[in-house]
Amino acid sequence: MMGEEFQASKPIYMQIVDRIVQQIIRGELLPEEKLPSVREMAIQTGVNPNTIQRTYSELERMEVVETKRGQGTFITEDEQMIKQLKVNMQIGIIEVFVKNMKELGFSDKEMVTGLETYFERKRGEDDD
Amino acid sequence: MMGEEFQASKPIYMQIVDRIVQQIIRGELLPEEKLPSVREMAIQTGVNPNTIQRTYSELERMEVVETKRGQGTFITEDEQMIKQLKVNMQIGIIEVFVKNMKELGFSDKEMVTGLETYFERKRGEDDD
DNA sequence: ATTAGTGTATTAGTTAGATAGTACACTAAT
DNA sequence: ATTAGTGTACTATCTAACTAATACACTAAT
Numbered sequence: 001m002m003g004e005e006f007q008a009s010k011p012i013y014m015q016i017v018d019r020i021v022q023q024i025i026r027g028e029l030l031p032e033e034k035l036p037s038v039r040e041m042a043i044q045t046g047v048n049p050n051t052i053q054r055t056y057s058e059l060e061r062m063e064v065v066e067t068k069r070g071q072g073t074f075i076t077e078d079e080q081m082i083k084q085l086k087v088n089m090q091i092g093i094i095e096v097f098v099k100n101m102k103e104l105g106f107s108d109k110e111m112v113t114g115l116e117t118y119f120e121r122k123r124g125e126d127d128d
Numbered sequence: 129m130m131g132e133e134f135q136a137s138k139p140i141y142m143q144i145v146d147r148i149v150q151q152i153i154r155g156e157l158l159p160e161e162k163l164p165s166v167r168e169m170a171i172q173t174g175v176n177p178n179t180i181q182r183t184y185s186e187l188e189r190m191e192v193v194e195t196k197r198g199q200g201t202f203i204t205e206d207e208q209m210i211k212q213l214k215v216n217m218q219i220g221i222i223e224v225f226v227k228n229m230k231e232l233g234f235s236d237k238e239m240v241t242g243l244e245t246y247f248e249r250k251r252g253e254d255d256d
Numbered sequence: 257a258t259t260a261g262t263g264t265a266t267t268a269g270t271t272a273g274a275t276a277g278t279a280c281a282c283t284a285a286t
Numbered sequence: 287a288t289t290a291g292t293g294t295a296c297t298a299t300c301t302a303a304c305t306a307a308t309a310c311a312c313t314a315a316t
Binding site: 136165166167181184185195196197198199200201 | 261262263264265272
């Protein structure tokens, strides 16, 4: 019923961190908004409260949430921080991509054309 | 002296798999070429022979090497397989990239322009 | 048959992450 | 002061994956 699928390759608490960060960046979670309590979130995701606490600790370390002891955990009100977060995440993803492609021997230009070709082929397919 | 750095986030045997696959794709390891023996490779990389065996088992499962019991482990002679391997690896990397960027709310076009911008900025920097 | 070199199998130890249970501390409302 | 809801801390246990150590099995050459 509740237990969603988590990948075995990455700690659950980090997968939840990723999910929340994505929601913030996409604007689905707004500044100053309150996150579910540790215990509530644990129920929602079907994991142990301790795992959620790790998630929230990590989010606080990243400075994307603030915890008010006794009140709850809230998305940061610093919109500039969120904007910067999106940029940093984007750069991180690009750097991994470039590194991986480079290891296969692709040049910068080939990476761009490779990506474009991928999109073209995807649009040309029947379904999905 | 020998022990190179491995990331803690990924199994060592898989990191060695990645390295060997990259060498094959880049043409640094040629078809029918013999890989170092399990024990020799273990010494070279500074890990346990058992870890190398897992590496070779995985490579065999991927059909990029063939093992001849009592003789050694050899790169496949099937050049078409290697060509396909490069394509598959490339698609895999692109798919991860696209998935990650999509999760941040980027469109297909924004991914391409984002990548191009990244390269332009990189070329405009002082060093590295 | 022996030896050296090879892959393979089996068992054991180590570690990180997840879980579980309990207790503590702060806040707001009553 | 009490209560309910919140984050935090601590300890212990469990589990899966990785790593390690050792022994076994096959191949080729002598």
